[in-house]
Amino acid sequence: MVMDAFNQAFNSLLLWYSAATAWAPASVRLALLSAAAGVGMIWVFGKVSNQARIRTVKRKVQAHLLELRIFSDEPAVAWRAQKSLLRANLGYAGLMLQPVLVLALPTVLLLVHLEGFYGRAPLAVGRPAIVTVAMRGPAITAPVLMAPEGIEIETPPVRVLERNEVSWRIRPVAPVSGYLHFTIDGRTVSKRIEAGGSPLFVPGRRVDSAFAALWRPGEPRIGAGNIEWIDIRYPQASVSLFGFSTDWLVWFFILSMASALLLKGRFKVSV
Amino acid sequence: MMPVYLAYIGPGAGFAFLGSFLTLAVGLALGAASLLAWPFRMMWRFLRGAQGYKRAKVRKLIFLGLDGLDPALTERYMKEGKLPNMRRLSEQGSFRRLRTTFPALSPVAWSTFATGVNPARHAMFDFLNRNLKSYLPELSSTRVRDPQRMLHIGKYRIPLGKPIVEMRRKSRTFWQVLGEHHITSTVLRVPITFPPEKFNGRLLSAMCTPDLLGTQGTFALFTTRAGGGAMESGNRFPLSKSGEGYAGEIQGPANSMRENGGALKLPFTLKPGAGGTALLEVCGERYRLRPNEFTPWITLTFRASFGIRVKGIVRFLLTETEPEISLYMTPVNIDPENPALPISHPSIYATYLAKLLGAYATLGMAEDTWALNEQAIDEEAFLQQAYLTCAEREAMFFSALERTRRGVTACVFDTTDRVQHMFFRHKDKGGPYSRTIEELYRRADDIVGKTLKYVDDGTVLFVLSDHGFASFERGVNLNAWLHQNGYLALKEGAEGRDYLQGIDWSRTKAYTFGLAGIYINQKGREQYGIVAPGAETDALKLELAARLTGLRDEELGRTAIRKAWPSDALYRGPYLDAAPDLIIGYADGYRASWDAAVGKVTAAVFEDNRKAWSGDHCIDPHLVPGVLISNRRIAAEDPGIEDMAPTALELFGIKPPAYMEGRPLIVSEPARAQSEVAA
Numbered sequence A: 001m002v003m004d005a006f007n008q009a010f011n012s013l014l015l016w017y018s019a020a021t022a023w024a025p026a027s028v029r030l031a032l033l034s035a036a037a038g039v040g041m042i043w044v045f046g047k048v049s050n051q052a053r054i055r056t057v058k059r060k061v062q063a064h065l066l067e068l069r070i071f072s073d074e075p076a077v078a079w080r081a082q083k084s085l086l087r088a089n090l091g092y093a094g095l096m097l098q099p100v101l102v103l104a105l106p107t108v109l110l111l112v113h114l115e116g117f118y119g120r121a122p123l124a125v126g127r128p129a130i131v132t133v134a135m136r137g138p139a140i141t142a143p144v145l146m147a148p149e150g151i152e153i154e155t156p157p158v159r160v161l162e163r164n165e166v167s168w169r170i171r172p173v174a175p176v177s178g179y180l181h182f183t184i185d186g187r188t189v190s191k192r193i194e195a196g197g198s199p200l201f202v203p204g205r206r207v208d209s210a211f212a213a214l215w216r217p218g219e220p221r222i223g224a225g226n227i228e229w230i231d232i233r234y235p236q237a238s239v240s241l242f243g244f245s246t247d248w249l250v251w252f253f254i255l256s257m258a259s260a261l262l263l264k265g266r267f268k269v270s271v
Numbered sequence B: 001m002m003p004v005y006l007a008y009i010g011p012g013a014g015f016a017f018l019g020s021f022l023t024l025a026v027g028l029a030l031g032a033a034s035l036l037a038w039p040f041r042m043m044w045r046f047l048r049g050a051q052g053y054k055r056a057k058v059r060k061l062i063f064l065g066l067d068g069l070d071p072a073l074t075e076r077y078m079k080e081g082k083l084p085n086m087r088r089l090s091e092q093g094s095f096r097r098l099r100t101t102f103p104a105l106s107p108v109a110w111s112t113f114a115t116g117v118n119p120a121r122h123a124m125f126d127f128l129n130r131n132l133k134s135y136l137p138e139l140s141s142t143r144v145r146d147p148q149r150m151l152h153i154g155k156y157r158i159p160l161g162k163p164i165v166e167m168r169r170k171s172r173t174f175w176q177v178l179g180e181h182h183i184t185s186t187v188l189r190v191p192i193t194f195p196p197e198k199f200n201g202r203l204l205s206a207m208c209t210p211d212l213l214g215t216q217g218t219f220a221l222f223t224t225r226a227g228g229g230a231m232e233s234g235n236r237f238p239l240s241k242s243g244e245g246y247a248g249e250i251q252g253p254a255n256s257m258r259e260n261g262g263a264l265k266l267p268f269t270l271k272p273g274a275g276g277t278a279l280l281e282v283c284g285e286r287y288r289l290r291p292n293e294f295t296p297w298i299t300l301t302f303r304a305s306f307g308i309r310v311k312g313i314v315r316f317l318l319t320e321t322e323p324e325i326s327l328y329m330t331p332v333n334i335d336p337e338n339p340a341l342p343i344s345h346p347s348i349y350a351t352y353l354a355k356l357l358g359a360y361a362t363l364g365m366a367e368d369t370w371a372l373n374e375q376a377i378d379e380e381a382f383l384q385q386a387y388l389t390c391a392e393r394e395a396m397f398f399s400a401l402e403r404t405r406r407g408v409t410a411c412v413f414d415t416t417d418r419v420q421h422m423f424f425r426h427k428d429k430g431g432p433y434s435r436t437i438e439e440l441y442r443r444a445d446d447i448v449g450k451t452l453k454y455v456d457d458g459t460v461l462f463v464l465s466d467h468g469f470a471s472f473e474r475g476v477n478l479n480a481w482l483h484q485n486g487y488l489a490l491k492e493g494a495e496g497r498d499y500l501q502g503i504d505w506s507r508t509k510a511y512t513f514g515l516a517g518i519y520i521n522q523k524g525r526e527q528y529g530i531v532a533p534g535a536e537t538d539a540l541k542l543e544l545a546a547r548l549t550g551l552r553d554e555e556l557g558r559t560a561i562r563k564a565w566p567s568d569a570l571y572r573g574p575y576l577d578a579a580p581d582l583i584i585g586y587a588d589g590y591r592a593s594w595d596a597a598v599g600k601v602t603a604a605v606f607e608d609n610r611k612a613w614s615g616d617h618c619i620d621p622h623l624v625p626g627v628l629i630s631n632r633r634i635a636a637e638d639p640g641i642e643d644m645a646p647t648a649l650e651l652f653g654i655k656p657p658a659y660m661e662g663r664p665l666i667v668s669e670p671a672r673a674q675s676e677v678a679a
Helices: A002-020 A026-048 A051-070 A075-119 A210-215 A248-263 B002-007 B010-048 B071-079 B084-092 B106-115 B174-180 B347-357 B369-373 B379-402 B415-426 B436-452 B478-484 B535-548 B641-651 B671-678
Strands: A129-135 A144-146 A151-153 A158-160 A165-172 A176-184 A187-195 A227-232 A239-241 A244-246 B060-066 B094-098 B128-130 B137-139 B142-145 B150-153 B156-159 B164-167 B185-188 B201-204 B220-223 B235-238 B240-242 B245-254 B263-272 B278-282 B285-289 B298-303 B309-314 B316-320 B326-329 B407-413 B459-464 B470-476 B510-512 B517-520 B561-566 B582-586 B589-592 B606-608 B626-630
Touching: A002 A026, A002 A075, A002 A210, A026 A075, A026 A239, A026 A248, A051 A075, A051 B010, A051 B347, A075 A210, A075 A248, A075 B010, A129 A176, A151 A176, A176 A227, A187 A227, A239 A248, B060 B436, B060 B641, B071 B084, B071 B094, B071 B436, B071 B626, B084 B094, B084 B436, B084 B459, B084 B626, B106 B174, B106 B641, B137 B142, B174 B185, B174 B201, B174 B407, B174 B641, B185 B379, B201 B347, B220 B245, B235 B245, B245 B278, B245 B298, B245 B309, B263 B298, B285 B316, B316 B379, B347 B379, B369 B379, B369 B415, B379 B407, B379 B415, B379 B436, B415 B436, B415 B470, B436 B459, B459 B641, B478 B510, B517 B535, B535 B561, B535 B582, B582 B589
Parallel strands: B060 B407, B060 B459, B185 B201, B185 B407, B220 B235, B470 B589
Antiparallel strands: A129 A165, A129 A227, A144 A176, A151 A165, A158 A165, A176 A187, A239 A244, B094 B626, B128 B137, B142 B164, B150 B156, B220 B326, B240 B245, B245 B263, B263 B278, B278 B285, B298 B309, B316 B326, B459 B626, B470 B606, B510 B517, B517 B582, B561 B582
């Protein structure tokens, strides 16, 4: 319950942001979000890291680099500078541990949520896709799939017995934003499906356990005893920015880093 | 996706990863380049016939300069067992009195140390020299000018080049000669090395390096105290009430990007707190100030036009909080991490030291003697500042020694000079500062002790000073004497003022300013000269020398001047004309008065020195020799400071050039090696 509430709150926030900026292309929305995330992270970084020691160790690193140039005629000194440089670098990496640990959870949560917004493309109309349900044990009765209008179920369920999985091949024939309904051993669960169009959000695998829901937060937990997860294999989305098209995570990485780098002076943060 | 997510956890991890990786990559590349280039470098040296260390008699040479260390005091404290390291060194090697220069002034003596020539060959005779056209004093060692070309756009000026910084000391230093033979030197804070000259080695500039305002050190006192009179040096600024605290404004360098731009300013606030503390807010940072405790170096960023920023560093000291509040600020030193002017060779050396060891004073005279003279700070604060500077110097020196396997390391510590200047009046007089100079010598001895850890059989160590010390009780205004004796005339109704103002040059034969001596107002040389060069000048010099030698202070019944020398009797060289025409050898207890030093003509010839600056050395050089202590036995009984440069060359197997006038000191092998041979 808590996990569902948390995921829903987080997702609602992102949905609200996406809806509010729906006028802009996904790339712009991502750019703004990345920049904001960079600012937030640099602020937190500044608060939770040992800024004085980071500054000191960075100066040491820079000093040893300069030392390599200044004493280039003294191989012994240059060699010692190399060792000092390595030591200082390790110290620097060590100082990053604390802020990284603090930032790890919120950052990962943000990233896994954003995957649904920028990482997956809706199913293409006319192209087949695989839907899979994984169970903890064998199903007693034959699983049944009901699809919304616009989705054709092309094959009967195919069981992979050793993995307790059942798969169907489906094919969207029209843009759809609806639910697939699965009836297994008398219980019916649903899974959202997006095909065609430009949806703001494409949920990934729907899962049952709370821990798994932490990493797959797109939909509420299944809550049905025997079903472990339900997955639709969506195509991967790419984001095009400045004429380059690549995975959203790359852009997020670049843009959040850039904004943090640009604004670290204003926040008086040394990284 | 999980591993991908975990690979990026915020900019911290991103920067850490990228930064570390790049640093290591650059480090490895530089290291590899250095190693790969080494054989080629050796080959190049071989092809150029550079001898390198082939004929060197030593592997390492260390010059530990303790400015102003007095031989008499050193001998006394050694005898009393207070300087165990110097004593050990003297017993193992040698202790000599080191002849100093005429005049016995640091810029002169250290220039002779570096070049091995007399002042008429290196053109350093005093801190100041006069402009022959305007008679205005100029810094003798350096000239800093605006860039030659400027782009003028409305009220803005855009420099099309760097400021021109000119070294006015002539001749060549021994480290330049060694460098040509691929023997490297690390030269730290040896006076008269600003701007730094290019050579094969590393150098950090010292004495005469200006502050960010372009002066030789202008401190600021921000205070709520009303009035207080004008200061001879330094500036007093009001603190105005602002909310719960006070507000003030720091004056920075002139805004050179605007026509008549005035000084760049930085506002600050000061809020008194509990326990005599105060909260200082400047440049967007807050600092908790504790009473009578210097802050660490604080970076000030002055913003000129077009986003140009100039950085300086200062230390603050809260000198009082109740009922008045006063805040002392050191002169704005050039930030060594981002120097506005060249202060090291290579230029990154200053940055390197700052990054490795922390910020440090870059001003030529880092210890603020004028602040104590003006009572902007007290004795305790001065000592605190002096020893903070000393600690910075120590860190640099020992860091250099750590990195020197062979070649020269030369470092000069000024603390010994500055503390003696300011505490001589207290020496052995009882009271809290009676033993300050003794303590200073003990600290100097500690530095010698630490240095000895870097001395082995292949190392020669010279601990030396440029001059000794004497007390300065009475000032002599030779302009007054010249005036009273008809050699100098004032304009009708005028009073003598600073910088030779008020003098009637058409009736003046001789004048003085600075500390060294007297100038003849010579026709064809000075703009309004009246004394013909040649016989007339020579006769006047002899006449003045004769009359001044033995000049008595009748009020105290003491001789004030032991001897006056025509400079051509002391010097030989191409820059003789720039020298004072007479060098004055004051007696112990006397010196040029403060007014005479700035070219003022006063009514009285003699006056008491009432400043804290109570020790000096600009007297008869025979009275204030320096010290030379070495781990090797020195054959010469009367070594001079001019002998050090040729000695350095000789020790590395290089024949001193003919222009060097000093003679290499013959230093024997280490004592242990000798005993082995004897056995």
